Amino acid sequence: MGENHSNSGAKGNEKRMKVAVIQMDVSIGEPERNRERALARMEEAVNGGAEKPDVLVLPEMWNTGYSLENIEEIADANGEPTHAMMSAFAAKHGVNVVAGSVANRTEGGVNNTIFVYDRTGARTSEYSKIHLFRLMEEEKYLKQGGELGRLVVDGEAAGMMVCYDIRFPELTRRLALDGAKVLFVPAQWPKPRLHHWRTLLLARAIENQMFVVACNRVGVSRGTEFFGNSMIISPWGDVLAEGGEEETILRATLDLAEADRVRGTIPVFQDRRPELY
Numbered sequence: 001m002g003e004n005h006s007n008s009g010a011k012g013n014e015k016r017m018k019v020a021v022i023q024m025d026v027s028i029g030e031p032e033r034n035r036e037r038a039l040a041r042m043e044e045a046v047n048g049g050a051e052k053p054d055v056l057v058l059p060e061m062w063n064t065g066y067s068l069e070n071i072e073e074i075a076d077a078n079g080e081p082t083h084a085m086m087s088a089f090a091a092k093h094g095v096n097v098v099a100g101s102v103a104n105r106t107e108g109g110v111n112n113t114i115f116v117y118d119r120t121g122a123r124t125s126e127y128s129k130i131h132l133f134r135l136m137e138e139e140k141y142l143k144q145g146g147e148l149g150r151l152v153v154d155g156e157a158a159g160m161m162v163c164y165d166i167r168f169p170e171l172t173r174r175l176a177l178d179g180a181k182v183l184f185v186p187a188q189w190p191k192p193r194l195h196h197w198r199t200l201l202l203a204r205a206i207e208n209q210m211f212v213v214a215c216n217r218v219g220v221s222r223g224t225e226f227f228g229n230s231m232i233i234s235p236w237g238d239v240l241a242e243g244g245e246e247e248t249i250l251r252a253t254l255d256l257a258e259a260d261r262v263r264g265t266i267p268v269f270q271d272r273r274p275e276l277y
C-alpha cells in the first residue's frame with residue numbers, strides 16, 4: 001500500500017470488506033457452459049482463499065457473451081435461471097454476489113443487467129447498462145437502462161456500472177456524491193485498449209476517492225481478445241490486486257475507512273465548485 005492517510009483525523013468506520021473478483025473466460029453463445037464455469041469459479045472463490053470473501057464479483061455478459069445476433073433466444077428470461085442459481089449460491093455460502101451482468105430478456109427487449117444478491121440469497125438490487133457501446137453495435141440489439149446503479153452491501157453504500165460506463169465520469173461522481181465508497185465494474189473490455197481501461201479505472205478511483213473493484217473477462221471470442229487485467233484499486237489510487245491474461249480470482253480486503261481518510265486529506269468533495277461547471 002502507498003501512503004498513510006491517518007493524519008486526516010477522519011474516523012470513518014471500522015468496516016472491512018473482503019472482495020473476490022472472478023476473472024473468467026466466457027464461451028460465446030453457450031449459457032449452460034458459462035453457468036457451469038461461473039459456479040465452479042465461485043466455489044473456488046469461497047473455498048480456495050485463506051478467508052471467505054464477503055462479496056463475489058463476476059464479469060459482464062458472462063451468461064451469453066456478445067452473441068448479439070441470437071441474444072433474444074439465449075438470454076435469461078426475466079432473470080432466470082440466474083436468479084435461482086445465484087440466490088441459492090449466496091444463501092448456501094452466506095456471501096454477497098454482484099453477479100456480473102447477464103443478458104436478460106424482459107417484455108421490452110434484452111438488457112445488459114447486473115443483479116445483486118445478499119448473504120441470505122435475497123435479490124437486493126439491479127442495474128441495466130445505461131451507455132450502450134456503439135463500436136460493438138450494442139444499441140442495435142440491447143435496450144439501455146434508465147436508472148443508476150446504487151446498491152448496499154452489508155450496510156455499506158456502493159455503486160455499480162458496466163464496462164463502457166466508466167468512460168462517463170459524471171456517472172461515478174453522481175454515485176460518489178450519493179455516498180458510494182466502493183464501485184463495482186463488470187466488463188468485457190477487449191484489446192487493444194488496455195491503457196484506456198487501466199487509466200479510466202485509476203482516474204475514477206482517484207478523482208472520487210473510492211475503491212474500484214473491476215472484473216474483466218479473459219479469452220478470445222470470434223477473434224476479439226480480452227486481456228483480463230481485472231483490478232482492485234484503493235481510494236488513493238493504489239492497485240491492491242491486478243489480474244493477468246489468465247483465469248484467476250483476485251482478492252483484497254477493503255478498509256472502507258480509507259475512503260474517509262483520503263477524503264479528509266485532500267477534500268475534493270468540499271472543494272468542488274459545481275456552480276461553475
Ligand SMILES: O=C(O)CCC(=O)C(=O)O
Nearest residue numbers: 133163164188189190193
Ligand atoms: O469502452 C471501451 O473501449 C470498451 C467498452 C466495451 O467493450 C463494452 O462496453 O462492452
